[in-house]
Amino acid sequence: MKTAARIAKLPPYLFAEIDKKRREALARGVDVISLGIGDPDQPSPDFVVDRLAREARDPATHRYPPYEGTRDFLQAVAGYYDRRFAVKLDPEAEILALIGSKEGLAHLVWAFVDRGDAALVSDPGYPVYGIHTLLAGGEVVPMPLLPERGFLPDLGAIHAADRRRATLMFLCYPNNPTAGTADLGFFREAVDFCRENDILLVHDSAYLELTFDGYEAPSILQVEGAKDVAIEFGSLSKPFNMTGWRLGYAVGNRKAIAALGVVKTNTDSGQFAAIQRAGVEALTNPGARGFIEKMRGIYARRRDIAVGTLTRLGCPVVKPRGSFYVWAPVPKGHTSASFASHVLDKVGVIVTPGSAYGDWGEGYFRVSLTLADERLEEALRRLATCVSW
Ligand SMILES: *Cc1c(COP(=O)(O)O)cnc(C)c1O
Numbered sequence: 604m605k606t607a608a609r610i611a612k613l614p615p616y617l618f619a620e621i622d623k624k625r626r627e628a629l630a631r632g633v634d635v636i637s638l639g640i641g642d643p644d645q646p647s648p649d650f651v652v653d654r655l656a657r658e659a660r661d662p663a664t665h666r667y668p669p670y671e672g673t674r675d676f677l678q679a680v681a682g683y684y685d686r687r688f689a690v691k692l693d694p695e696a697e698i699l700a701l702i703g704s705k706e707g708l709a710h711l712v713w714a715f716v717d718r719g720d721a722a723l724v725s726d727p728g729y730p731v732y733g734i735h736t737l738l739a740g741g742e743v744v745p746m747p748l749l750p751e752r753g754f755l756p757d758l759g760a761i762h763a764a765d766r767r768r769a770t771l772m773f774l775c776y777p778n779n780p781t782a783g784t785a786d787l788g789f790f791r792e793a794v795d796f797c798r799e800n801d802i803l804l805v806h807d808s809a810y811l812e813l814t815f816d817g818y819e820a821p822s823i824l825q826v827e828g829a830k831d832v833a834i835e836f837g838s839l840s841k842p843f844n845m846t847g848w849r850l851g852y853a854v855g856n857r858k859a860i861a862a863l864g865v866v867k868t869n870t871d872s873g874q875f876a877a878i879q880r881a882g883v884e885a886l887t888n889p890g891a892r893g894f895i896e897k898m899r900g901i902y903a904r905r906r907d908i909a910v911g912t913l914t915r916l917g918c919p920v921v922k923p924r925g926s927f928y929v930w931a932p933v934p935k936g937h938t939s940a941s942f943a944s945h946v947l948d949k950v951g952v953i954v955t956p957g958s959a960y961g962d963w964g965e966g967y968f969r970v971s972l973t974l975a976d977e978r979l980e981e982a983l984r985r986l987a988t989c990v991s992w
Contacts, residue, residue: 609738618959620940624947636982637953638970641779641928643844645901648894651843654884658877668873671864672700672852676879679886680837680852688822696857697830699864702874704809704838704851707863709735710870711834711853712771714862715803716741721768725756727780727957727964729807732773744769747963750921754783758796766800775807777820777925780960780969784814784925790823797832803859804833812842812895814925815903824855834859841927842895843885850874850882902927905972905979912983917992927972930957934992939965942990950985 621639628635646652658664671677677694684690692698701707708731716722718740724733726745733743744765746756756774774793776785790806797804806823814820823833838851853863885891906922909929913920920931933942939956946952957967972979 609740612737613734618955621943621947621953621956624944625953628947628951633951635947635951635953636974636978636985638974638979638982639953639955640973641971642846642973643841643898643927644973644975645844645898647844647848648885648888648890650888650890651845651881651885655877655881658880661877664876664880666876668700668876668879670868670873672698672873673876673879675883676700676852679883680854683886684822684824684854688825690822690824692824692854693857697854697860699853699860699867700874700879701836701851701853701867702871703840703849704807704836704853705731706849706871707836707851707853707867708732708805708807710866711805711859711863712736712739712741714859714866715770717770719768720770721765723756723761723765723769723772723802724961725773725775725778726962727960727967728773729775729779730960732805732807733961736771741770742768745961745963746772748778748781748783749963750781754778754781755785755789758792761796766802769800769802771805772797772802773805773807774823775809777810777814777923779810779926780928780955780957780964780967781930782921782923782926782928784818784820784923787821787825790821790826790829794823794826794829794832798828802832803856804829806833806835808835809838809841810926811837813899813902813927815899815906816924818924820925830855830857832856834863839882839885842898843891844898845885848878848881850878902972905976908976908979909970909972909983912987916987916990919992929970929972930967931970932966932992933957933968934990939968942968946986946989949989952982952985 677698681692681694712735716739721742721744722736748754834855840846910922939958943956955969957964
């Protein structure tokens with residue numbers, strides 16, 4: 604059986620070694636604690652679950668949904684952008700419902716990258732951007748995210764040849780995995796850059812609502828004229844603990860929304876209408892803001908626990924203002940992979956090696972805050988027994 608050459612070209616799966624060690628440790632009876640999983644531990648809101656239970660009984664939801672999303676879901680997304688960011692969107696042409704934002708990010712690449720084209724990709728970054736660029740026959744041009752620049756790419760450093768070849772630029776703030784944040788000034792600079800170079804600016808806003816200490820993250824569409832060059836991807840997964848439901852949206856530039864729609868109509872048939880109606884509930888229920896505030900409080904407390912311990916151990920970690928991750932340098936003498944192996948072997952704790960998110964993630968590891976406080980505290984106690992900076 605022959606598999607396609609494009610599969611063989613993909614970088615090796617960096618979690619394979621960790622997975623193997625994890626299974627071995629579990630078989631030995633070790634109580635493994637994973638700080639590696641970016642998936643909320645808390646349940647979805649009751650008001651969302653109740654709405655799904657009700658809507659699932661309506662036979663009208665049992666048929667194929669409209670491919671672009673149900674009208675009420677598109678309107679709920681428009682209402683959210685208007686209330687939250689004072690951004691007006693046309694539900695008919697500037698919004699598309701997605702089966703999770705990962706699905707949309709992946710399919711967008713197929714609408715914009717031909718062989719010979721390039722994508723400017725934040726590195727370290729969410730793997731989907733680069734992997735689909737490679738699958739589509741394009742080239743990945745990494746934009747390093749470094750602590751000395753606040754994990755913002757240096758747009759001035761992008762070579763002229765890469766500017767010409769690039770059809771897409773991928774940004775994500777609050778960022779996974781670095782937890783960096785961007786202000787409107789940087790977004791403005793990115794919009795100008797993409798306008799000058801005729802590039803579609805893609806902003807992955809999965810963590811937009813997960814911010815701390817009074818900080819509120821901007822939408823890229825708040826930049827004047829952003830819709831001329833930008834598309835923003837949003838998700839109900841992270842703010843509402845709905846990763847299993849698979850519901851997200853794309854908003855912004857009409858040509859990009861239409862092009863993504865062409866790939867999608869020829870690929871999937873939309874998300875279950877009852878789930879879209881539950882998504883309306885998430886975006887419009889009077890309890891929604893309170894729910895998000897509660898989650899912000901939970902993650903902020905865990906962030907303080909993690910940053911506090913790492914700092915005491917001598918780790919020069921930056922206290923994040925957003926996302927539910929802590930991104931920290933590994934101790935001297937370790938690579939990302941050797942550090943991840945070390946803490947799993949010694950104390951049964953899994954951290955994600957930074958190199959799993961790109962070459963510029965080498966030298967770092969990521970801690971996820973999506974586990975109960977006691978388990979997080981226990982994992983950090985164990986780390987303290989076997990590492991120092
Ligand atoms: C979790 C995550 C997503 C995907 O979210 P879904 O809507 O569940 O597909 C997209 N981007 C980043 C950076 C993420 O961490």
